[in-house]
């Protein structure tokens with residue numbers, strides 16, 4: 244079914260991390276399609292041509308950090324669900340994310356693993 | 368063969384070492400069970416080696432589940448990472464005492480948790496505890512000393528500050544008292560001057576008119592009498608002479624008490640006159656440079672300056688043996704400069720500083736009481752100079768006053 | 776020996792370090808109950824002396840805590856705090872009121888433990904990701920300028936090292952510091968092999 248095929252925008256400055264996210268998701272959702280962005284700015288550029296169902300977002304990135312990127316992405320593409328995949332697992336960061344008023348499907352710790360992907364899929 | 372012999376000996380030796388060590392040693396396996404619990408541990412925990420062996424370490428120390436102590440052991444077993452736990456950050460985690468029977472003095476502990484890899488499957492961990500109570504005490508003492516030192520330094524600087532403040536206060540008081548005394552002296556002088564002129568007026572108006580009236584009457588009587596009774600005529604002439612003398616004396620007294628010159632002519636002319644007279648008598652060459660604007664200064668200032676001039680001129684006449692005397696009076700918008708200088712014998716420093724001499728002291732006092740400066744400059748063989756500076760209160764000088772606003 | 780990293784290797788190294796420091800920051804954040812901010816990590820090859828300059832040179836007095844990794848590759852993991860601020864940090868944790876100008880034994884040990892917690896979190900994550908077998912030394916405390924602190928790590932001054940470096944800061948206490956991995960090129964080959972293996976696994980190629 245075409246509606247089951249979803250598009251994922253993976254935003255992370257590390258290409259290895261992007262590949263890890265893609266591999267772990269496609270392990271469970273082999274039909275899903277992936278678009279990569281290496282920064283927040285790049286993500287906004289990609290959003291001009293694709294409308295993803297899911298965005299995975301890294302927090303610690305140069306230029307535009309994940310928090311700002313999340314806000315801009317929700318403005319441009321309100322239908323996309325966002326999952327945070329981050330190395331920053333401090334409580335203060337979780338509180339900050341909650342304060343944004345964006346409904347994140349999941350906040351997942353790096354490096355991503357099967358359990359993390361399940362958390363994201365469950366949130367959708 | 369040799370190696371084997373060696374290993375046989377090492378085993379008991381190791382045990383011996385563990386017993387002797389002045390350190391707590393615990394070895395646990397992957398399930399946190401105690402494999403070794405040395406003598407030191409028994410002594411300070413009150414848990415015997417036999418009781419401890421093969422029991423989970425967290426069962427022996429139940430308070431430590433979920434603490435950093437447990438986390439560090441797991442870290443050592445799983446990730447082979449060593450950890451240190453200080454007594455201060457972890458509040459001396461292990462219940463160890465100098466004497467476990469009375470649990471009063473918990474040992475200050477320094478703990479090291481070290482991974483021990485036996486094979487790739489079997490991991491162990493050594494927990495090493497040392498008693499740092501002595502060091503802790505030493506540091507606490509040091510800290511107390513430092514605190515004390517800090518406190519006493521602070522107290523000292525506070526004291527210094529107070530002392531300085533006190534000093535300032537004293538200074539202020541001295542200055543206030545001095546000002547009060549000067550004020551008093553000035554007041555006394557003013558009172559004296561006022562009394563003198565009052566007396567002078569009375570002498571002049573009352574006594575003067577009585578004496579004059581008496582002289583007129585006596586003179587009339589003498590004329591009437593003619594030569595008829597020569598003895599009486601003689602007596603009357605003597606009375607007339609005495610009366611003249613009394614009138615003269617009265618004038619001299621009045622002049623002495625109230626500088627008539629000053630009240631009649633103003634400061635500049637009075638100075639010219641007085642100095643001129645003295646110069647004639649003493650044969651001085653006189654130099655006068657007197658600012659004409661000073662003619663109409665406030666009465667008290669004119670009087671003070673005139674008195675200074677009188678005293679300085681008198682001194683010059685009495686002591687200086689001078690051939691020349693100079694007077695300089697100069698008026699600025701807010702102050703007056705006045706100098707009397709002679710070219711006489713001068714004074715020794717000792718004479719200058721002798722306090723019992725009232726003339727110089729009196730001059731100084733008059734000037735200082737009005738907020739001015741008085742200086743006596745004198746060099747033996749070169750002469751003496753009295754220098755005075757007096758401030759003029761605003762509006763008291765001769766500076767042109769602002770035109771009053773026209774009234775409507 | 777080829778010591779040039781490919782762009783992918785370099786970037787992966789930075790990401791692995793980033794994840795490790797994420798854990799370390801969380802550990803520090805729990806200790807001080809405040810948010811710990813991290814910079815973007817950087818990896819560079821340079822001489823030891825230059826590395827010392829990057830970390831602060833001779834102008835500032837610092838405290839450092841070092842743990843040495845030995846195994847398939849070797850590295851010195853160094854945590855650097857400015858001296859004055861690190862004192863404030865432990866004094867806050869110890870609740871000490873006396874403002875002594877020297878680092879007391881207790882403070883020095885407390886700071887060493889803090890360093891140990893941070894470094895273990897970082898090292899543990901890295902060795903876990905790279906799946907190597909290592910022995911790790913106990914933390915060693917040092918005080919001095921950065922040049923002095925870098926000197927002890929190995930003897931050869933002119934030696935090329937790989938400097939993996941990240942800044943962190945705790946805003947409320949105005950504390951910032953660096954964590955650096957310093958590696959001499961001899962043990963570097965093994966490290967690169969591990970990275971390469973990690974990449975292969977991540978990419979599934």
Ligand SMILES: Nc1ncnc2c1ncn2[C@@H]1O[C@H](COP(=O)(O)OP(=O)(O)O)[C@@H](O)[C@H]1O
Pocket residue numbers: 682683686687709711712713714718719724725726727728751
């Ligand atoms: N112009 C002067 N030349 C030399 N000596 C002077 C002069 N003025 C004062 N002196 C010396 O200073 C002393 C103090 O003078 P003063 O205070 O006026 O007291 P007094 O005139 O009553 O002796 C005098 O005895 C005299 O020795």
Ligand SMILES: [Mg+2]
Pocket residue numbers: 678681682726727
């Ligand atoms: Mg005299």
